[in-house]
Amino acid sequence: MSDIVNSNKRRSVALVVGFLVVAAVVGALVGLVAGEVLVVAVAFVAVAAVYLAVSFRMVESIALRVGRAEPVDATDQPRLHNVVDGLCITGGLPKPAVHVVDDPAPNAFVVGRSPNHAAIAMTSGLLETLERVELEGVVAQQLSQVKNHDTLVASLAVTVIAPISLLADVLIRKKWWNGGRVERAGDQGERSNPLAYIGFGLLAFSPLTGWLMRTVIPPSRETLADMSACQVTRYPPGLIAALEKMNKDVTVTHSATTATAHLWIEQPLSGVGDAGKLGSVHKLFDTHPPLEERIALLREL
Numbered sequence: 001m002s003d004i005v006n007s008n009k010r011r012s013v014a015l016v017v018g019f020l021v022v023a024a025v026v027g028a029l030v031g032l033v034a035g036e037v038l039v040v041a042v043a044f045v046a047v048a049a050v051y052l053a054v055s056f057r058m059v060e061s062i063a064l065r066v067g068r069a070e071p072v073d074a075t076d077q078p079r080l081h082n083v084v085d086g087l088c089i090t091g092g093l094p095k096p097a098v099h100v101v102d103d104p105a106p107n108a109f110v111v112g113r114s115p116n117h118a119a120i121a122m123t124s125g126l127l128e129t130l131e132r133v134e135l136e137g138v139v140a141q142q143l144s145q146v147k148n149h150d151t152l153v154a155s156l157a158v159t160v161i162a163p164i165s166l167l168a169d170v171l172i173r174k175k176w177w178n179g180g181r182v183e184r185a186g187d188q189g190e191r192s193n194p195l196a197y198i199g200f201g202l203l204a205f206s207p208l209t210g211w212l213m214r215t216v217i218p219p220s221r222e223t224l225a226d227m228s229a230c231q232v233t234r235y236p237p238g239l240i241a242a243l244e245k246m247n248k249d250v251t252v253t254h255s256a257t258t259a260t261a262h263l264w265i266e267q268p269l270s271g272v273g274d275a276g277k278l279g280s281v282h283k284l285f286d287t288h289p290p291l292e293e294r295i296a297l298l299r300e301l
Helices: 004-036 037-057 058-068 079-092 124-129 133-147 148-160 162-170 194-215 220-233 236-248 277-285 293-297
Strands: 067-071 097-099 108-114 117-122
Touching: 004 037, 004 148, 004 277, 037 058, 037 148, 058 067, 058 108, 058 117, 058 124, 079 097, 079 133, 097 124, 108 133, 108 148, 117 133, 117 220, 124 133, 133 162, 133 220, 133 236, 148 194, 148 220, 220 293, 236 293
Parallel strands: 097 117
Antiparallel strands: 067 097, 108 117
16 A cells, blocks of 8 residues: 555656646747747746646646536435445545535546545536445445645646646637537537637647546556455445445546546546547546456456
Protein backbone atom coordinates (compact mmCIF):
# COMPACT_ATOMS: atom_id res chain seq x y z
CA MET A 1 0.00 0.00 0.00
CA SER A 2 2.78 2.47 0.92
CA ASP A 3 4.47 1.80 -2.42
CA ILE A 4 1.27 2.70 -4.28
CA VAL A 5 0.82 5.90 -2.27
CA ASN A 6 4.45 6.94 -2.79
CA SER A 7 4.22 6.22 -6.51
CA ASN A 8 1.11 8.38 -6.81
CA LYS A 9 2.77 11.21 -4.91
CA ARG A 10 5.83 11.03 -7.20
CA ARG A 11 3.61 11.15 -10.28
CA SER A 12 1.77 14.13 -8.83
CA VAL A 13 5.03 16.02 -8.27
CA ALA A 14 6.20 15.13 -11.78
CA LEU A 15 2.92 16.40 -13.23
CA VAL A 16 3.23 19.73 -11.42
CA VAL A 17 6.89 20.17 -12.35
CA GLY A 18 6.16 19.25 -15.96
CA PHE A 19 3.34 21.80 -16.12
CA LEU A 20 5.61 24.57 -14.80
CA VAL A 21 8.43 23.59 -17.17
CA VAL A 22 6.06 23.79 -20.14
CA ALA A 23 4.92 27.23 -18.91
CA ALA A 24 8.56 28.33 -18.68
CA VAL A 25 9.35 27.09 -22.20
CA VAL A 26 6.29 28.77 -23.69
CA GLY A 27 7.15 31.97 -21.82
CA ALA A 28 10.73 31.84 -23.06
CA LEU A 29 9.55 31.47 -26.65
CA VAL A 30 7.18 34.41 -26.28
CA GLY A 31 9.93 36.38 -24.55
CA LEU A 32 12.30 35.61 -27.40
CA VAL A 33 9.96 37.46 -29.72
CA ALA A 34 9.40 40.28 -27.22
CA GLY A 35 13.10 40.62 -26.41
CA GLU A 36 12.69 39.83 -22.68
CA VAL A 37 13.18 36.08 -22.39
CA LEU A 38 13.81 35.82 -18.65
CA VAL A 39 11.17 38.32 -17.58
CA VAL A 40 8.42 36.80 -19.71
CA ALA A 41 9.39 33.23 -18.78
CA VAL A 42 9.26 34.07 -15.08
CA ALA A 43 5.90 35.80 -15.56
CA PHE A 44 4.48 32.73 -17.33
CA VAL A 45 5.68 30.45 -14.55
CA ALA A 46 4.18 32.74 -11.90
CA VAL A 47 0.82 32.82 -13.68
CA ALA A 48 0.93 29.05 -14.15
CA ALA A 49 1.69 28.52 -10.47
CA VAL A 50 -1.19 30.75 -9.40
CA TYR A 51 -3.55 29.00 -11.83
CA LEU A 52 -2.43 25.61 -10.55
CA ALA A 53 -2.89 26.57 -6.90
CA VAL A 54 -6.32 28.12 -7.39
CA SER A 55 -7.76 25.51 -9.75
CA PHE A 56 -6.40 22.62 -7.67
CA ARG A 57 -8.17 23.94 -4.59
CA MET A 58 -11.37 24.13 -6.61
CA VAL A 59 -11.01 20.79 -8.42
CA GLU A 60 -13.66 18.97 -6.36
CA SER A 61 -16.30 21.63 -7.03
CA ILE A 62 -15.31 21.78 -10.72
CA ALA A 63 -15.55 18.00 -11.19
CA LEU A 64 -18.84 17.80 -9.31
CA ARG A 65 -20.34 20.65 -11.32
CA VAL A 66 -19.18 19.19 -14.63
CA GLY A 67 -20.54 15.80 -13.53
CA ARG A 68 -23.86 17.41 -12.53
CA ALA A 69 -23.59 15.92 -9.06
CA GLU A 70 -25.84 17.20 -6.29
CA PRO A 71 -25.10 16.78 -2.57
CA VAL A 72 -27.40 14.49 -0.60
CA ASP A 73 -27.74 14.01 3.14
CA ALA A 74 -28.64 10.93 5.17
CA THR A 75 -32.34 11.79 4.94
CA ASP A 76 -32.26 11.75 1.13
CA GLN A 77 -30.06 8.66 0.73
CA PRO A 78 -29.95 6.72 4.03
CA ARG A 79 -28.63 3.49 2.49
CA LEU A 80 -25.81 5.23 0.62
CA HIS A 81 -24.74 7.25 3.66
CA ASN A 82 -24.88 4.15 5.84
CA VAL A 83 -22.61 2.25 3.44
CA VAL A 84 -20.15 5.15 3.18
CA ASP A 85 -20.08 5.60 6.97
CA GLY A 86 -19.35 1.92 7.60
CA LEU A 87 -16.62 1.63 5.00
CA CYS A 88 -14.93 4.86 6.12
CA ILE A 89 -14.77 3.52 9.68
CA THR A 90 -13.39 0.20 8.42
CA GLY A 91 -10.81 1.87 6.20
CA GLY A 92 -9.85 4.59 8.66
CA LEU A 93 -10.83 7.39 6.30
CA PRO A 94 -12.58 10.71 6.85
CA LYS A 95 -16.05 10.67 5.33
CA PRO A 96 -16.09 12.27 1.87
CA ALA A 97 -18.85 14.52 0.64
CA VAL A 98 -21.63 12.36 -0.77
CA HIS A 99 -23.35 13.28 -4.04
CA VAL A 100 -25.84 11.79 -6.48
CA VAL A 101 -25.93 12.34 -10.25
CA ASP A 102 -29.35 12.23 -11.89
CA ASP A 103 -28.35 9.86 -14.67
CA PRO A 104 -29.87 6.48 -15.62
CA ALA A 105 -26.49 4.89 -16.42
CA PRO A 106 -25.06 2.83 -13.52
CA ASN A 107 -21.77 4.54 -12.77
CA ALA A 108 -19.87 6.41 -10.06
CA PHE A 109 -16.90 8.73 -9.68
CA VAL A 110 -14.64 10.04 -6.96
CA VAL A 111 -12.46 13.14 -6.83
CA GLY A 112 -10.26 14.66 -4.16
CA ARG A 113 -6.95 16.33 -3.39
CA SER A 114 -6.54 14.22 -0.28
CA PRO A 115 -8.56 12.01 2.07
CA ASN A 116 -9.61 15.19 3.89
CA HIS A 117 -10.79 16.84 0.67
CA ALA A 118 -12.70 14.21 -1.29
CA ALA A 119 -16.14 13.72 -2.77
CA ILE A 120 -17.90 10.61 -4.02
CA ALA A 121 -20.82 10.58 -6.46
CA MET A 122 -23.18 7.79 -7.50
CA THR A 123 -25.60 7.97 -10.40
CA SER A 124 -29.27 7.45 -9.72
CA GLY A 125 -29.13 4.52 -12.13
CA LEU A 126 -26.46 2.83 -10.01
CA LEU A 127 -28.39 3.29 -6.76
CA GLU A 128 -31.53 1.86 -8.36
CA THR A 129 -29.71 -1.11 -9.87
CA LEU A 130 -27.39 -2.40 -7.14
CA GLU A 131 -28.12 -4.50 -4.07
CA ARG A 132 -26.50 -3.44 -0.81
CA VAL A 133 -23.49 -5.79 -1.04
CA GLU A 134 -22.91 -4.63 -4.61
CA LEU A 135 -23.12 -0.99 -3.59
CA GLU A 136 -20.61 -1.70 -0.80
CA GLY A 137 -18.21 -3.07 -3.40
CA VAL A 138 -18.49 0.04 -5.56
CA VAL A 139 -18.15 2.47 -2.65
CA ALA A 140 -15.16 0.52 -1.29
CA GLN A 141 -13.53 0.68 -4.74
CA GLN A 142 -13.98 4.44 -4.87
CA LEU A 143 -12.74 4.96 -1.31
CA SER A 144 -9.69 2.80 -2.06
CA GLN A 145 -8.68 5.34 -4.70
CA VAL A 146 -8.89 8.07 -2.08
CA LYS A 147 -6.79 6.06 0.37
CA ASN A 148 -4.22 5.16 -2.29
CA HIS A 149 -3.97 8.84 -3.33
CA ASP A 150 -5.08 7.88 -6.84
CA THR A 151 -7.51 10.77 -6.62
CA LEU A 152 -4.59 13.16 -6.03
CA VAL A 153 -3.11 12.31 -9.43
CA ALA A 154 -6.54 12.18 -11.09
CA SER A 155 -7.48 15.59 -9.67
CA LEU A 156 -4.21 17.11 -10.88
CA ALA A 157 -4.91 15.67 -14.32
CA VAL A 158 -8.22 17.55 -14.39
CA THR A 159 -6.36 20.73 -13.45
CA VAL A 160 -3.29 20.38 -15.67
CA ILE A 161 -4.17 18.25 -18.69
CA ALA A 162 -7.91 18.49 -19.16
CA PRO A 163 -8.80 22.22 -19.46
CA ILE A 164 -8.56 22.27 -23.27
CA SER A 165 -10.62 19.09 -23.52
CA LEU A 166 -13.16 20.49 -21.07
CA LEU A 167 -13.53 23.71 -23.07
CA ALA A 168 -13.91 21.75 -26.31
CA ASP A 169 -16.56 19.55 -24.74
CA VAL A 170 -18.53 22.52 -23.39
CA LEU A 171 -18.49 24.27 -26.77
CA ILE A 172 -19.46 21.13 -28.66
CA ARG A 173 -22.41 20.70 -26.31
CA LYS A 174 -23.64 23.93 -27.88
CA LYS A 175 -24.18 21.88 -31.01
CA TRP A 176 -25.56 18.71 -29.41
CA TRP A 177 -27.03 19.19 -25.94
CA ASN A 178 -26.16 15.61 -25.03
CA GLY A 179 -22.46 16.13 -25.62
CA GLY A 180 -21.88 14.80 -29.11
CA ARG A 181 -23.68 11.52 -28.59
CA VAL A 182 -26.35 10.07 -30.85
CA GLU A 183 -28.76 12.82 -31.96
CA ARG A 184 -32.04 13.11 -30.11
CA ALA A 185 -35.25 15.03 -30.59
CA GLY A 186 -34.65 18.53 -29.31
CA ASP A 187 -30.95 18.70 -30.24
CA GLN A 188 -29.97 22.14 -31.45
CA GLY A 189 -29.25 22.63 -35.11
CA GLU A 190 -25.81 23.05 -36.61
CA ARG A 191 -26.35 26.68 -37.64
CA SER A 192 -27.58 28.01 -34.31
CA ASN A 193 -24.34 27.60 -32.37
CA PRO A 194 -21.22 28.87 -34.17
CA LEU A 195 -19.16 28.52 -30.97
CA ALA A 196 -19.42 24.77 -31.40
CA TYR A 197 -16.98 24.97 -34.29
CA ILE A 198 -14.34 26.46 -32.02
CA GLY A 199 -14.80 23.33 -29.92
CA PHE A 200 -14.20 21.18 -32.99
CA GLY A 201 -11.02 23.17 -33.63
CA LEU A 202 -9.80 22.41 -30.12
CA LEU A 203 -10.26 18.71 -30.84
CA ALA A 204 -6.99 18.98 -32.78
CA PHE A 205 -5.26 18.81 -29.41
CA SER A 206 -7.06 15.58 -28.47
CA PRO A 207 -4.27 13.18 -29.51
CA LEU A 208 -1.79 15.01 -27.27
CA THR A 209 -4.07 15.47 -24.28
CA GLY A 210 -5.40 11.92 -24.65
CA TRP A 211 -1.87 10.51 -24.68
CA LEU A 212 -0.92 12.56 -21.63
CA MET A 213 -4.05 11.43 -19.80
CA ARG A 214 -3.38 7.75 -20.49
CA THR A 215 0.25 8.18 -19.44
CA VAL A 216 -0.59 9.86 -16.14
CA ILE A 217 -3.67 7.71 -15.42
CA PRO A 218 -2.66 4.07 -16.14
CA PRO A 219 -5.43 1.45 -16.44
CA SER A 220 -3.82 -0.54 -13.61
CA ARG A 221 -5.15 1.99 -11.07
CA GLU A 222 -8.69 0.65 -11.50
CA THR A 223 -7.51 -2.93 -11.09
CA LEU A 224 -5.58 -2.06 -7.93
CA ALA A 225 -8.61 -0.24 -6.55
CA ASP A 226 -10.75 -3.31 -7.29
CA MET A 227 -8.36 -5.51 -5.33
CA SER A 228 -8.14 -3.04 -2.44
CA ALA A 229 -11.94 -2.84 -2.27
CA CYS A 230 -12.22 -6.61 -1.87
CA GLN A 231 -9.67 -6.52 0.93
CA VAL A 232 -11.89 -4.01 2.74
CA THR A 233 -15.25 -5.70 2.18
CA ARG A 234 -13.84 -9.27 2.29
CA TYR A 235 -16.54 -10.15 -0.24
CA PRO A 236 -15.33 -10.08 -3.89
CA PRO A 237 -18.69 -11.37 -5.24
CA GLY A 238 -20.28 -8.03 -4.30
CA LEU A 239 -18.00 -5.95 -6.54
CA ILE A 240 -18.02 -8.65 -9.23
CA ALA A 241 -21.83 -8.56 -9.39
CA ALA A 242 -21.80 -4.74 -9.55
CA LEU A 243 -19.28 -4.70 -12.41
CA GLU A 244 -21.25 -7.38 -14.25
CA LYS A 245 -24.40 -5.25 -14.06
CA MET A 246 -22.47 -2.24 -15.38
CA ASN A 247 -21.06 -4.36 -18.17
CA LYS A 248 -24.51 -5.51 -19.27
CA ASP A 249 -25.99 -2.02 -19.19
CA VAL A 250 -25.41 -0.09 -22.43
CA THR A 251 -26.73 3.27 -21.21
CA VAL A 252 -24.25 6.08 -21.85
CA THR A 253 -23.31 8.25 -18.87
CA HIS A 254 -24.54 11.65 -20.10
CA SER A 255 -22.83 13.55 -17.30
CA ALA A 256 -19.28 12.55 -18.27
CA THR A 257 -16.80 14.55 -20.37
CA THR A 258 -13.34 13.83 -21.75
CA ALA A 259 -11.92 16.02 -18.97
CA THR A 260 -13.41 13.89 -16.19
CA ALA A 261 -13.87 10.45 -17.80
CA HIS A 262 -10.90 9.01 -15.87
CA LEU A 263 -12.63 9.76 -12.55
CA TRP A 264 -15.48 7.31 -13.20
CA ILE A 265 -15.41 3.66 -12.12
CA GLU A 266 -16.44 2.52 -15.63
CA GLN A 267 -15.56 4.08 -19.00
CA PRO A 268 -18.42 6.58 -19.35
CA LEU A 269 -17.91 8.13 -22.78
CA SER A 270 -20.07 7.55 -25.81
CA GLY A 271 -18.49 6.01 -28.88
CA VAL A 272 -16.18 3.73 -26.90
CA GLY A 273 -18.78 1.06 -26.37
CA ASP A 274 -21.53 2.35 -28.66
CA ALA A 275 -22.09 4.34 -31.85
CA GLY A 276 -21.61 7.85 -30.48
CA LYS A 277 -20.60 10.61 -32.87
CA LEU A 278 -17.26 11.47 -31.24
CA GLY A 279 -16.15 7.89 -30.65
CA SER A 280 -12.78 8.34 -32.37
CA VAL A 281 -11.98 11.24 -30.02
CA HIS A 282 -13.37 9.61 -26.90
CA LYS A 283 -11.28 6.48 -27.40
CA LEU A 284 -8.18 8.64 -26.99
CA PHE A 285 -9.23 9.32 -23.39
CA ASP A 286 -10.04 5.74 -22.42
CA THR A 287 -8.04 5.08 -19.24
CA HIS A 288 -10.06 2.05 -18.11
CA PRO A 289 -9.21 -1.62 -18.60
CA PRO A 290 -12.10 -3.70 -20.03
CA LEU A 291 -14.68 -4.66 -17.42
CA GLU A 292 -14.40 -8.29 -18.53
CA GLU A 293 -10.71 -8.23 -17.63
CA ARG A 294 -11.38 -6.67 -14.23
CA ILE A 295 -14.11 -9.20 -13.46
CA ALA A 296 -11.87 -12.11 -14.48
CA LEU A 297 -9.10 -10.92 -12.13
CA LEU A 298 -11.54 -10.56 -9.25
CA ARG A 299 -12.81 -14.11 -9.79
CA GLU A 300 -9.31 -15.37 -9.13
CA LEU A 301 -9.30 -13.98 -5.58
